[in-house]
Amino acid sequence: MLIRMTGISRHYSEWPALxxxxxxxxxxxxxxxxxxxxxxxxxxxRLIWMGDRPSKGVLEVAGYRSDRISQRDLPVLRRKLxxxxxxxxxxEERTVFDNVALPLQVAGTSPRVIRKRVFALLAEMxxxxxxxxxxxxxxxxxxxRVAIARAMVAHPVILLADEPTGNLDPEVSRRVIDLxxxxxxxxxxxxxxxxxxxxxxxxIARHLYLDKGELxxxxxxxxxxx
Amino acid sequence: xxxxxxxxxxxxxxNEMLLGLRRKLxxxxxxxxxxxxxxxxxxxxxxxxxxxxTVLREEQENVGVEVFLEPSVxxxxxxxxxxxxxxxxGVRSVYYVSSDEAELVFRAxxxxxxxxxxxxxxxxxxxxxxxxxxxxxHRTDDRVxxxxxxxxxxxxxxxxxxxEEYLPGLTSAVNILARLVLLAGLVLxxxxxxxVANTVRLxxxxxxxxxxxMSIVGAPGWFVRLPFIGExxxxxxxxxxxxxxxxxxxxxxxxxxxxHRFLPGQWIAxxxxxxxxxxTIGSWIGMRxxxxxxxx
Numbered sequence: 001m002l003i004r005m006t007g008i009s010r011h012y013s014e015w016p017a018l019x020x021x022x023x024x025x026x027x028x029x030x031x032x033x034x035x036x037x038x039x040x041x042x043x044x045x046r047l048i049w050m051g052d053r054p055s056k057g058v059l060e061v062a063g064y065r066s067d068r069i070s071q072r073d074l075p076v077l078r079r080k081l082x083x084x085x086x087x088x089x090x091x092e093e094r095t096v097f098d099n100v101a102l103p104l105q106v107a108g109t110s111p112r113v114i115r116k117r118v119f120a121l122l123a124e125m126x127x128x129x130x131x132x133x134x135x136x137x138x139x140x141x142x143x144x145r146v147a148i149a150r151a152m153v154a155h156p157v158i159l160l161a162d163e164p165t166g167n168l169d170p171e172v173s174r175r176v177i178d179l180x181x182x183x184x185x186x187x188x189x190x191x192x193x194x195x196x197x198x199x200x201x202x203x204i205a206r207h208l209y210l211d212k213g214e215l216x217x218x219x220x221x222x223x224x225x226x
Numbered sequence: 227x228x229x230x231x232x233x234x235x236x237x238x239x240x241n242e243m244l245l246g247l248r249r250k251l252x253x254x255x256x257x258x259x260x261x262x263x264x265x266x267x268x269x270x271x272x273x274x275x276x277x278x279x280t281v282l283r284e285e286q287e288n289v290g291v292e293v294f295l296e297p298s299v300x301x302x303x304x305x306x307x308x309x310x311x312x313x314x315x316g317v318r319s320v321y322y323v324s325s326d327e328a329e330l331v332f333r334a335x336x337x338x339x340x341x342x343x344x345x346x347x348x349x350x351x352x353x354x355x356x357x358x359x360x361x362x363x364h365r366t367d368d369r370v371x372x373x374x375x376x377x378x379x380x381x382x383x384x385x386x387x388x389x390e391e392y393l394p395g396l397t398s399a400v401n402i403l404a405r406l407v408l409l410a411g412l413v414l415x416x417x418x419x420x421x422v423a424n425t426v427r428l429x430x431x432x433x434x435x436x437x438x439x440m441s442i443v444g445a446p447g448w449f450v451r452l453p454f455i456g457e458x459x460x461x462x463x464x465x466x467x468x469x470x471x472x473x474x475x476x477x478x479x480x481x482x483x484x485x486h487r488f489l490p491g492q493w494i495a496x497x498x499x500x501x502x503x504x505x506t507i508g509s510w511i512g513m514r515x516x517x518x519x520x521x522x
Contacts, residue, residue, distance in 0.1 A: 049442065071447060079444035091436055093249060105238050106445035108231030150443070 001026055001060070002158055002189050003048060008057035010043055010213075017043040018213045021057070025191060027157065030184045034197035035210035041193035044210065045160045048191065049081050050074060062157060079107055082151030082188075086163035088143045090135035096122070096146050097131040103154040117153060125149050125179075141172035148179055152188075159183055161192045165199065173199065235449055243453035246429065247460070254461075257425045261418060261465025261501070262472060268414040269473035269489070269497060275407050276493060277486045282400045289365040289396075291358040291374055291388045297351065299382040307382060308356045316364030316373060321357040328352040353384060366397040415504045418465070422458050422508025427515055430454060454513045455506065462505015466497050 003025035010018040018040045025031050033041050046052045048061055050069065059066040062080045064073060082103075090099050097118055104114045122128045125145045135143055144164055151159055161180060165173035177199050184190045192200065197207055209216050247254055293311065295304055304322055312320045323331070329352050333340045343350065358377075360370070367390075374386045430437060440450050470489075477488045489497070 051442070075441075075444040075446045077444075078442060081444075083442055089435065089439055091439060102439065103443040106235070106440055106443055106449055108233075108235040108238070110230070110234055154444075 002029075002062055003191070004058075004060040005047075006058045008047065008054045008059055010040075010047065010052065011055045016213050018047070018054075018210075021215060023208070023215075025158070025189055027189055028184070028187055029189045030181070030200065030205035031189075031191045032197055032200050032205045032207045033191065033193045033210060034195065034207065036195060038212075039210040040213040041195075041210055042162055043213075045083075045162050045191065045193050048158070048160055049078060049083055075106075079103065079154055080157050082148075082154070082156035082159040084144070084147050084151050084159070084161040084164045086166035088135070088147045088167075090143060090146055090150075092135055095132050095134060096127060096138070099135065099146055100149045100153055102150060107154060118149075121149050121153055139172075140168050141175065144168060144172075144176050145179070148176070148183075152183060156188060158189045158191065161190065163194055164192070165194070165196075235446070236452075239449050239452040240456070243456040243460075246433065246453055246457060250429070250432070254457075257421070257461055258465050258468060261421060261461055261505075262468030264414065264418055264421065265466050265469030265497070265501060266472045268410060269469050270476065271410050272407055272493060272497070273473060273477065273486070273489055275403055276489055279400065279403055280487065282396060282403070285392075285396055286362075286365045286400065289370065289389060290360060291370065291377065291386060293356040293358060293377050293380075293383055294353045294385040294387070295355060296382050296384045297353065299354065301354075303382060304354055304356065307380065310380075311356060311358055311377065314373065314376070316360050316369055317358055318361045319359045321359075323355045323357055325351045325354050328354065367394040368397075411500060415500055415507075418462065418501070418504040419508035419511065422461050422505050423512035423515075424508075425461065426454050426458055426509040426512030428512075429457065430513060451513055455509050458505040458507075458509020458512070459502055460505070462501040462503070462508070463498060465505070466501025469501075470494060470497060 001024050003023065005021050005023040008018060008021040008023075009016065021044065033044060035041055043052065047054055047059055047066070050061065050064075050066055053066050062077055064077045069077065091102070094102075100121060101114050101118045104117065109117075119128070119131075122131055125148070127142065127145055127149065130138060130142060130146075135146065138146065144167075148161075148164070151161075159180070164180070165176050168176060180190050180192060181200070181204065192205070197209070200207075293307075295307070299307070301322075301324060304324075308320045308322045311317060329343065332343065332352060343352075358373075360373075364370070364373075370388050371390075374388045374390075377383060378386045437450055474488060477486070480486070
C-alpha cells in the first residue's frame, strides 16, 4: 500500500481541518478527492507529502510513518512523490529546463543524466521549444505542463495534484487531466484534489468527497449532483 | 555511488550560492560595503591599539633591575653576587658594571654633565652595579617588586632601582589595552553577526518559494541551508578583507604625518578569521529564523 491513513485528524488550534480519515491508495490507483473550498483537500495532500503532521491517527506513505520519519528521511520520501499545485509554483528566475531539472539536481543526479531525462520529458510534454523560456513567458497551460514535468522527472511512485486545473480554461484543463490519466496508466498512483469531480469519470478513478474535514457520502455533496 | 551523488550535490549547492549572489549582486555589494565599514572601525581601533601596545612593549623591554653595590664590595665578591642573581627565577642575564665602566658610560651618555664628576674630585667613584635583565613575562610589577625586595636584602647591596614610579602604570596600561581589543572584537563580532543574520534572513524571505520548492522536491536540509551559510561566510570574509583594504589606504595616507606601523600578518589573519566566524554565525542565525519549519 502506497498511502495508508488510519483515523487521521488535523486540528489547527481548535478548528478541525480533517476528522477521522481512513484511506488507502495502492500502486496504480487514481484517487479523486473532491469537496468545496475549505473542505480539507489541500490539508490532506499536505499530510501526504508530510509538509504537515496529523494531530491524531497513523499515516504511512511509501513505507514511512509520519510519526517516525526522521528529518534525514523526509527528502528521501519526497523524492518518491511528485507534487503539482494550482498556482504552478515555478521558479521565475529559472528557465523551463532548470525548473524541470530541479528534483534531479537536488538528488545529486549527474548533469549528463539530467540533460538526457529532461530533454526527453520536455519532448514528451511538447515543451522542447520552450526549454529556455522563463515561466512568465508561458501560457497557463504550458506552465502547468512544466509543473507536471517537474513532478514527473524523478519517476515518482505517487503524483499529488492539488487543484491543477484551478487556474486554467476548460480546454486546457481537459488536456491536463488527460495528461494525469496517461501518467496513471504508466503505473504512477495519482491523487487529484479538485472541486469538480466530473473532470475524471468514476469508471476510471476512485472518488472520495470531503466536507468540513470529513469524508462524506457522494450523494450528500451537491457538487457531484450538479 | 553515494559519494558521487554527494559531490554532485555539493557542486550544485555551490552553484546555487553563486547563482543567488549573482542575482542580487547590487544588494550584496551594499551589504559588503556595510560590513566593511563596520569592520573598518574595528581595524582602525586595533591598529591604534597595536601601535600603542608596541610602544608599551618597547618600554617594557627596558624594564630591568639595577643593583647598586656598596663601595666595600670587591670585584670578585660582585661577580659572585652576579652569578647568584643569574640563577634567580625570572632573570634572563646579568652584567656587572664596575666603577670605572660606570664612569665611562656616564661620560659617554651624558657628555654635558661630565663636569659634575670632575667637580666631585678624584676620590669620588660612581658605585659599581649589577644590571639584571628579566624574561618577558617577568617584566610586570607583581614579579619585579618581590625580586627587588629579595635583592635589597642581599649582603653588599646598597640600593635597588627598577622603575617603581612607572612600572605599575605600564603593566596596567598593557593589560587594559589587551582587554579593550578583546572586548571590541567581541562587540564587533556580535554586531557583524547581526548584520549578516539580517541580510541572510532577508535573502531567505526573498527566496522563500525556492526554499519551499527545493524542500518539496526532496532537497536535503543541508543542501537548502548551504548556499545561505556560504553567502554568510563570503560576506564575512570579503567584508573583513574590504575593511583591511580601506584601513590600509587610510594608513598609507596618514603615514607621512603620523608615524605608525600597519597591522602585522597575524592580526590581519585574526581580522579575517573574525569576519568569517561572524559571517558564519550570522548566516546560521538568519537562516534558522528565516527558513520555515513543518508545523507541529
